[in-house]
Every structure is written in C-alpha cells, then in structure tokens.
Amino acid sequence: MDYLKPFADNLMSFCQKRLGFKRPPRLFYKEDEKNASNILGFTGQYNPGKMEITVFTTGRHPKDILRSIAHELVHHHQNIRGDLNKLGISTDPGYAQKDPHMRKMEKQAYLIGNLLLRDWEDGIKHKHNKEVNIMITEEKYRQQLRKKIRRTIHNLLNESDHEPIPVYEEEEENEASTDQVRVNTPEQEDEIQSSIFAPRLVALNARLMSNWSIGK
C-alpha cells in the first residue's frame, strides 16, 4: 500500500479542509482475498464509535480505493456533526433503503464523496499543467532574449570598428521571469493548498505507471 499512501494522505487533508472537521479518523487498509473474490464484497467501512475508516484494497484500482476513502470521510463528518447517533437509526441490512435518515446520509456520502475526489484530482492535474505551462513560457522568453542579445551584439560589431565588444556569456542569462500566473486569491486557496504536493504526486504516479508496465 506504500504507493497509495501519499495520495490517500493528500486526499484526507483536502477533504478535512473542505468538510471542516478538526479531528481526522484513523485509516486502515485491509487486504482480503476472500472479500475481493466476492463481487458484492466490502469496499469500505466506517466505525463511528472508534472513528475508524477501513478500506479494502485487494484487487482494486487505486483511484477506486481513494473514492472509498472520500465516501467514508463524509460519514466521518456526519458522525462528528452528530448525524450518525440519532435515536432509532438502523444499520441493519437494508438500512440504506429502509431508514429514511440513513438513506439521506448515504446520498450525501455518495454525492459529496465523489465530488471531493473529483475536485481533488482536478486540482492536482490543473496545478501540474499550470507548472508545465509556466516552464514553457519561461523557456520561450529565454530563447527570445538570447536571440535579441545575439542580434544586438551582431549589429554592434558591424557598426563599430574600434572598441572590442565583450563576449556575452550564455550561462549568465537574465533570470527575469514571466511567472505572473500564480494568483493566490482566497477562492483558489483550497485548490492551491490541496495541490501543494501535486508535482510530487504526479511524478510518483508516473514512476508507478512505468513500474507497472515493466512488471506486467
């Protein structure tokens, strides 16, 4: 589960911030071959008394596991709000259909959990694309600058027939940046905070993907 952990931790803090609960739950990963072979087996569970999330990992796509974590985190938030310990609510089989309150809790968890995962994922991809765009813009700017300097030196050399023109050192190029894109407005705060590890996560993802394609 080592490959999943940094993603799960990042998602956990994203959801915690979005949902606004102070105390995070404990998270357990469970490998279970027998459960995995059951098509209708468990994917995730939340224990409100212990404030523990358990996600089943065997045979699942990592993003599907992350989706379970986001879903169970919404249940954790409901628990902290006191919505899971109302009198008379049931967790007997069929509770999601029979108990109107619990059906509402499930609706919330599916809707908000899935949207949290989507926002977290898009935030990471957006941050990564933005960084790539900035790198491309900066490189283009450097190229233009080098071109301009060479042209200026060339013109000066042609005009002048006395003073030797100092040689331009390419390494000491102007480090002026066109990086004006990072705007840290309060509206973007969530996204920026959540994607602070984006390059690391994207790099890790790429490494894992290449490992998988070599290994299988």
Ligand SMILES: [Zn+2]
């Ligand atoms: Zn649920």
